[in-house]
Amino acid sequence: MKFGYFDDARQEYVITSPTTPLPWINYLGCENFFSLISNTCGGYSFYKDAKLLRLTRYRYNNIPTDTNGRYYYIKDGDTIWNPGWQPVQTELDSYSCRHGLGYSVFTSTKNELTAELTAFVPLNNNCEINRLTLKNTSNQAKDISLFSYIEFCLWNAVDDMTNFQRNFSIGEVEIEGSAIYHKTEYRERRNHYAVYAVNTAIDGYDTDRDSFLGAYRGVNRPIVVEQGKSTNSKASGWAPIGSHNINVTLQPGEEMSYVFVLGYLEIDEDNKWEAPGVINKAPAKEMLAKFETNEQVETALDELKEHWTTLLSKYTVETNDDKLTRMVNTWNQYQCMVTFNMSRSASYYESGTGRGMGFRDSCQDLLGFVHLIPDRARERIIDIASTQFEDGSAYHQYQPLTKKGNMDIGSGFNDDPLWLIAGVSAYIKETGDFGILEESVPFDNDESKAQPLMEHLRRSFNFTRTNLGPHGLPLIGRADWNDCLNLNCFSKTPGESFQTCSNFESGKAESVFIAGMFVRYGKEYAELCKRTGNQAEAELVLAAVDKMYDAVLENGWDGEWFLRAYDAFSEKIGSKECEDGQIFIEPQGFCVLAGIGVKEGLAEKALNSVKERLDTKYGVMLLQPAYKDYHLNLGEVSSYPPGYKENAGIFCHNNPWVSIAETVIGRGDRAFEIYKKTCPAYVEDISEIHRTEPYVYSQMVAGADAPRHGEAKNSWLTGTAAWTFVNVSQYIIGIRPEFDGLVVDPCIPSDMPGFKATRIFRDATYNITVENPNGAQKGVAKLVVDGQEMSGNIIPFVDGKKEYNVTITLG
Amino acid sequence: MKFGYFDDARQEYVITSPTTPLPWINYLGCENFFSLISNTCGGYSFYKDAKLLRLTRYRYNNIPTDTNGRYYYIKDGDTIWNPGWQPVQTELDSYSCRHGLGYSVFTSTKNELTAELTAFVPLNNNCEINRLTLKNTSNQAKDISLFSYIEFCLWNAVDDMTNFQRNFSIGEVEIEGSAIYHKTEYRERRNHYAVYAVNTAIDGYDTDRDSFLGAYRGVNRPIVVEQGKSTNSKASGWAPIGSHNINVTLQPGEEMSYVFVLGYLEIDEDNKWEAPGVINKAPAKEMLAKFETNEQVETALDELKEHWTTLLSKYTVETNDDKLTRMVNTWNQYQCMVTFNMSRSASYYESGTGRGMGFRDSCQDLLGFVHLIPDRARERIIDIASTQFEDGSAYHQYQPLTKKGNMDIGSGFNDDPLWLIAGVSAYIKETGDFGILEESVPFDNDESKAQPLMEHLRRSFNFTRTNLGPHGLPLIGRADWNDCLNLNCFSKTPGESFQTCSNFESGKAESVFIAGMFVRYGKEYAELCKRTGNQAEAELVLAAVDKMYDAVLENGWDGEWFLRAYDAFSEKIGSKECEDGQIFIEPQGFCVLAGIGVKEGLAEKALNSVKERLDTKYGVMLLQPAYKDYHLNLGEVSSYPPGYKENAGIFCHNNPWVSIAETVIGRGDRAFEIYKKTCPAYVEDISEIHRTEPYVYSQMVAGADAPRHGEAKNSWLTGTAAWTFVNVSQYIIGIRPEFDGLVVDPCIPSDMPGFKATRIFRDATYNITVENPNGAQKGVAKLVVDGQEMSGNIIPFVDGKKEYNVTITLG
Known part of the structure; x- marks a missing residue:
């Protein structure tokens, strides 16, 4: 059931009944x-x-x-x-x-x-x-x-x-x-x-x-x-x-x-x-x-x-799928801008009174708006990096007005440092502005401790590299991206914050997810080292990345999928050996998008397991089976009723990781299927079930275990916006900035006949036509730039050139 | 205009219209x-x-x-x-x-x-x-x-x-x-x-x-x-x-x-x-x-x-004034019990989410309920004293569940320590339980630092004695009883707490009010020393009290009234020399009730000035003239619009101090007049103006400068309950526990023909008849106890005796 419709010509959503299932809102001001x-x-x-x-x-x-x-x-x-x-x-x-x-x-x-x-x-x-x-x-x-x-x-x-x-x-x-x-x-x-x-x-x-x-x-x-x-x-x-x-x-x-x-x-x-x-x-x-x-x-x-x-003319497409077109051209990018403006402060679910800017949130949000407002993305990077500690770790949050780290929450979320690499790398790919790496940036907002941004990245990488557990995997600290996986918390006190308490600092609990990040963003950091002339550091980094890759294969693989973590007693989490929580979504998505297990055939296995065990018609669940009881050694993830939030809800943020992973192994049909399940325009028809706005993403959709399966919550301010846009724009549509230029490498459903796209990249306009005469899902058979056929899928950036006309044939 | 009536027989207030000016509430549970x-x-x-x-x-x-x-x-x-x-x-x-x-x-x-x-x-x-x-x-x-x-x-x-x-x-x-x-x-x-x-x-x-x-x-x-x-x-x-x-x-x-x-x-x-x-x-x-x-x-x-x-049979009166009778017998005591149960946590104005138990609040509340529940008062005293610091200062608040001091607010309210003496002294007078002074009580909740309660009192007194300013008056610290007189705050930041920030710790700002407390409670502490055999300490204390008395007369007197304080630059506050805030109520009440200036005739002058400058038909205002502007050197008191709260509102808590002060100089007519102005039963008829419940006190009534003069706010949880009950029961009705027994020393309006009272005191019942044949306001002409005429106004306590029949003739 619908409560309105998209007016694509005016880039409006038109609500025709005031009694929408929940208030459907908009943001004014930029x-x-x-x-x-x-x-x-x-x-x-x-x-x-x-x-x-x-x-x-x-x-x-x-x-x-x-x-x-x-x-x-x-x-x-x-x-x-x-x-x-x-x-x-x-x-x-x-x-x-x-x-x-x-x-x-x-x-x-x-x-x-x-x-x-x-x-x-x-x-x-x-x-x-x-x-x-x-x-x-x-x-x-x-x-x-x-x-x-x-x-x-x-x-x-x-x-x-x-x-x-x-x-x-x-x-x-x-x-x-x-x-x-x-x-x-x-x-x-x-x-x-x-x-x-x-x-x-x-x-x-x-x-x-x-x-x-x-x-x-x-x-x-x-x-x-x-x-x-x-x-x-x-x-x-x-x-x-x-x-x-x-x-x-x-x-x-x-x-x-x-x-x-x-x-x-x-x-x-x-x-x-x-x-x-x-x-x-x-x-x-x-x-x-x-x-x-x-x-x-x-x-x-x-x-x-x-x-x-x-603003939104920077990335537009014409496709045969109106829902896809309107989400890419308008709503997904619009939501990315709102997350830039609001972070996680004020929505109809965030009361505007609590959380500051998240270190991790802000770095990820940036992936969604860097192409729109690169200058402000640059400022944001400097703000974020300025709160980093000298040892490479980071305040988990900082205050938007003072831009200082928030002592109440403190540090210890061990994925945070690597997200800085992700954000900086994305910024440089978009802009070509390697100069940012030379910017002098304080640690913990102390100007006397300022170092070039590149040094911040080095410390980010090294923090993870030097904080490994018994299996050679990164220590999780308070938690990683999954805030609710609190492996050193052991909280028995009602109402105590799972994220700030630490009653048993094991020094043992490890995250396979961070291992995936380490491989992915370690490679990006190594590339930055190379391109700034530090070959020696690049080699050290790549050696560490290789070692981590091996550690994941050796200790992070459960037979049919990637493990999620090891707990404070080095027991497996996200394993077939567990009673509940046998498989988690995050390592499947992130390890594969980092390239782990692709050549070994494990990637495909892992993604097949996701489909078999975590998929629902409304999206991919975070874990299965849901935790029936509270587990002292797991923390908040087991505190939710089954099917909600991190306890087997469809936590939308991580769905694009799996979709991207599918593009890595070339399965465009499946990648697009995953994309559509949580994409608001595609669930507009079931607004009475989905309930939140059909033009923006929500943080969570209730999983199969929940009585209200399919119901979304916490719309607007979610990292889902950025990651779904990265997924659809860079991996499905496949127009992706790289250091040397724009890559065009679509991975689309076989029944999509092609599309057109316009991308403004480093002040040049790219008019791109993609043709798919043979129903391929991936693979550039032919690339023509301004009438000239080229090999590969990258359009080399030529300084000063203002227009590129590109034709791609898949096959 | 009334919205109901008192049903005295059932001890109920009967509301006859649901649309009272504000919600009129009750508390269930004890x-x-x-x-x-x-x-x-x-x-x-x-x-x-x-x-x-x-x-x-x-x-x-x-x-x-x-x-x-x-x-x-x-x-x-x-x-x-x-x-x-x-x-x-x-x-x-x-x-x-x-x-x-x-x-x-x-x-x-x-x-x-x-x-x-x-x-x-x-x-x-x-x-x-x-x-x-x-x-x-x-x-x-x-x-x-x-x-x-x-x-x-x-x-x-x-x-x-x-x-x-x-x-x-x-x-x-x-x-x-x-x-x-x-x-x-x-x-x-x-x-x-x-x-x-x-x-x-x-x-x-x-x-x-x-x-x-x-x-x-x-x-x-x-x-x-x-x-x-x-x-x-x-x-x-x-x-x-x-x-x-x-x-x-x-x-x-x-x-x-x-x-x-x-x-x-x-x-x-x-x-x-x-x-x-x-x-x-x-x-x-x-x-x-x-x-x-x-x-x-x-x-x-x-x-x-x-x-x-x-519970309420412990103190009852029969008078010719129904309003007086019902407030004494029922509603004022009932409100005292509610302040015992709730402190300042949950009312229709206190959201139940903020303040802990106040050190000062709890000590004063105790004055109103110690006769009702002496055992629980004893526990409360131990709880409060346990949060005291070793130097005699005190956490300003403590948490009701953990009973530990609240670090967020911290210490530095320099009246706090002396209130402990007030509470303990009242408890011993009520119960005769000198044993409490030997109880071992921790400092800062650290059992290893426990000392007898008497030692806590010594440190309370000494903290004030050793923290004096340039005029020999007590340093005010963050603030004294008037939380809003923040003389070392100097806050320029919007929203910053006036009570916890201190941007200019002058070490100079002094409080005449604390000087009054020092004289009053110093004498009570000296009496405790004497009665526990420490004559030497008693003499030291009394010497310090005398010195303070002299300091007040020399540096705390403004000619027609007592000064309020000296600011961080040793400039006068509450002086005829000031543009606004020339006279404050607190030192007039407290210095006189401490006996300062009585024999010199200054007490009468001060109270006449109160009448002339602070009185309104709805009660006595806190100060005049109201501060028109914000004064950096005064803090929150000047932050309120004129007529509200501490900025020239009728802050009910301190009205009984002035009424008690009037009884000290024997002016029963005026004492009772002041009593009636803020007493809810007497303003029942103007509920459309007063607005809060006509059966309990409110914290504040808008002063003459306010557009809503006469409107009350913040009913129920206020120290007003305890102090008005102390005033009416111990000073107007005049039945007052002392160490040696019950004193009967009424100070009533001359047109009151007398009254009867029943007081249960240390397990004995006192049936008291007071006759006023000659229209006196004060002075016991004749005291008859069980048929035997006695001199003075004290009924000596006889251990084991269960009933006393007392007749008093004023004149």
Whole structure:
């Protein structure tokens, strides 16, 4: 069952029913000011940091679901309704919500009145624009009372929801003309305020929530709206809100537009006040002046659309599969940009109050956006590397505002260092910018300890190389990519963090997954050594890689698949010898994509075992059989009910590893089959089962053991976005940046007749046509570049050349 | 305007309208299991710790206000209603909520159906009982569908409201018969679960919130109730709830009772499971068997009432002022017991997720409950003293479960040590138990550092004595009793804690308030020294006290009142020389109640200044004039909008100090006037202004500078409870425990003709009659004990004597 459709021409998803199975959201903003907006106008806004500088209040896990947002109440006679249906939930005569790239448009009608609400965050401005157009389509004049509503958050979102003995006394506002200023704590140490204004004279306002709503009432029936008259309340403590009232008479056919702006302003310490107790409003007025007219708003919206069009033009395809095309050209890349902006902070599942930037997360996210914004990827790499410790290990997280490592979580996730190599290598392949390796980068943010980035990579590699266990495999530390495989944790205390406690540091527990990473990224690091003239280091590295390869074959192979790990007692995990958890997905995907066991035929065996034992119609499960009980020696992975999360859920992030692995051994049909299972566009038809947005990936889909098999959770902020894009763009479509140029090496289903692609790579445009006359799955039979046939599958990069026309024939 | 009335005979407050200005709540439970319950059945339950072991989910600062609780939906034909009005809000034909001592009773009628819901936590059991009786008062049979509802919290209340990417996948339940078991995380490290059951066969159940409510619906209109049929849903992740459905036909005049039990069970690690994946339910069944019948419930309720009657019989009065009588006999003492149970953790303003037990708070709370539960007060003293540091300073807070000091907050609140003397002295005066001073008590919870409690007191005193500033007054440290007077903080960073940051440790800032404490409690400590045979120490102490007394007169007097403090630059705070904050309440109250300036006539001057400059009709403000701007050198006190909280609010806690001070100089009229201004029973008539419960004190009432002058906030958990009870019971009524026996020294308004009191003191009953034939305010003209006239105002304690009949004549 569908709740909308893709409008590919406009790069929008059009939701046609407000009662989607879960709120389906969009992100507004791409620089510093961000908003989450659901298909019923729910959500909230923040400046830079969703915890510390939150402008509006949102209530997670509330009932009714998804309450609070920017709401516009239209009172037309006795009927009160909202363009987004919520919160009044009046049945609409028509409804649509179009989520586009950085904007959302709600178009609804009720009783021959049409409302169109366009919401976006303009480029280069710290505000959200809500343009509301009302049109009377009846043949009689209509007297309309319009009421706006937002609820201000008292800036720190955690304090806001816990510290009421203080918060109920500090709320302050000012009202001037049609602008409502939220200035709580501005009197003391804050140098910022919010403004919520509209570009017309108003008939009244409310800034005190209880005055607006009335006692014991919800946003679904504010007393002020019911009575059709604002109370001009001035908040003093309790809960400050912003609400404007505009009364208008619309003649038949007449329409009116109003521009509401919610903005964030920072003021110089020396210019905070324009009079005693009166805030300096000049910067706010300057911002509002930019969005006074419809034309200004249109221009800003056009600029935003142009921004996205340009951005996403870096990689486009034309295929015979609309779902594939729209995911590659639009939605997967869009989601990658959102993970760049948000990391794991603010979604409808991440409350915006907790996790910092993950070291591992950020390196992997980068794989998905480096081609879009290489300059910002470069900055991100420097930020990440700056938090690395001198021994090559890494803080697991760092704070986005200070960019310093987070001591609370600390270090000890032994896959972290190698992801830095992955990110840097991807960046250099994309840009050819070897200069980054010479950048001086601090350790632990201490400039006195700065070293060239290349030295950081050396220490990353060496950290793993020198932290091996009894089987010559890398020690896992607190955990590897699978945060929930906590082999030194042994936690018996309810609620204790599995990831930070370590009650039995065995010095023994090993990860086959990290071994796979070591082989893969060790080779990339060796290549960087070679290309920067350090042949000796390259040879040392490759020798260590070879040794690890052998260790995996010797101690990491279980007969039909790769083992997952050895526990603190050197017992096998992910082995046929285990009662539960006999096979895990991660080492199968990553060892094969690292090339391990390919020539020995083990890769194929492992991937066949995945298909046989882990596959479901909704994706590939993380492990099987699910753990029935809690295992002290395994930690969080065994804490979940069977079928959820890491305990045999379909954890989408690792599905593309298996798909890539399939391309490594040339099985394009299977690679594409795996790709499609978790790809949102392909499950749009079963939205009633899948439930999350059909245009973005979720972290997890419930596995076969779960009562809700096929149900997705935690959409948007997941490494799945980056890895699925790497998979589909570089391995299935097969257009992959390498140091020497662009490789074109598709691995597609045999029934795909070919495709066209346009790739902007190092400022040159590659127009690529792939033909598949013989139903091949892989293998470039013929490569023609600008009319000239070449051998192999790499298009050598020629400095200064701006266009490449490429034709590939598979076979 | 009133929203109810006091039923003094039943010791209940009867609320007659569900739409009180704010939720008016009650506390159920007095041992380990606690519930908050509002007058519309909102609230939540927890076991021991409101953060870590919360049974049901509550949403603070939600809209509509006060959502979630134990709700019972009655579907009678097309009408759906709740006995507590919320959440459906159907207009009721009649409604009352009786908040009694440890129980609440809701009685409502709609369409000739009466519902009576009785909620309480029985003694010695970890559960809340909800007995619901339905009676058909019509002359036709009624087919009723009854639905219960609670929403489970996933135990850790902080994690529950932030960590959705995990929480949405872990919810688990079992259903057996009429019992719903909430067992989230029991599969892993928890050894406890919750049960929600009813003592009858059920017609259906729901345990999945969304199935019960329906998409996008709130608790105000669950789809299941609307449709009259449970879906027998089994929660799997998302939000587990408990809902039973009972269908019953009531004949005219017929009534039925149902007993719902929400219980908490802990299970031995070895007996967690009765079968694979099936929790051991035996302990739950054992608990439920105790509340199977109406008779069992009645008995348990009677036991609870008896418990409270006995407890509160320790201090009762008969006066000609009903408001005074009911506050003394019932509500003030009841609130003191709640502060004992809750400290500052869980109210409708304290979210139950933050603060631990305060060192200072707990010592002061003890002053209000030591006469009720001296044994538990003794334990509490040992707990508190165990967190003290060896140098006499103290952790500002400690954790209630571990009883260890809280490192996050740390130390440095320089009034803390002296409060320990206050608490211990009050305990010994009440009990005569000097043995406590010999108890071996650790420092910083380290048993190897244990010393007798008396040594702790010595170090408390010496810490203050040896930490003096340039004027010979005590250094304030981070802050004194006024947490918001942060004289070494100098915070410029938004959101930074004023209480834990210290950017400029001046070593200079001094507190006149602590000087007052030093004089008062120094004298008490000296008395303890004398009585334990250490005359030399007593003399040293008294010499130091005298010196401090002189220092206050010399450097702490501003001409018409006491100064408040010296800042980090030795500039005066609370002086006529200041622009704002010229006079503060705390030193006026505490210095005078310590006896400073009484003989010099300064006490009277100071208190006259209080009246002239700080008084309002709603109480005495903390300071005047309010700080208009933020002062870096003052900290949080200047961060609040004028009139709120410490910035010129009526901070109720310190009002009794001034009232006591008035009794010290014999002005009974004024003492009583001050007492009445903040006393809830006296402002019942203006509940629409006061807004919080008219039966308990609030922390703060908005001062004259605030737009909402007279509005109270933060009811229930405030040191106000203890201090107002000390004031009214020991200084106004004037029955005060001293080391040698009970002192009777009333200081009453001249128009009070006298009163009777019964006081149980050290196991003896004192029947006291006070006569005031000449309209005196203070002074015992005649004391007759058991027919024998005695001099002075002290009734010497005679060991073994069980009854004293005392008559006092004032004059």
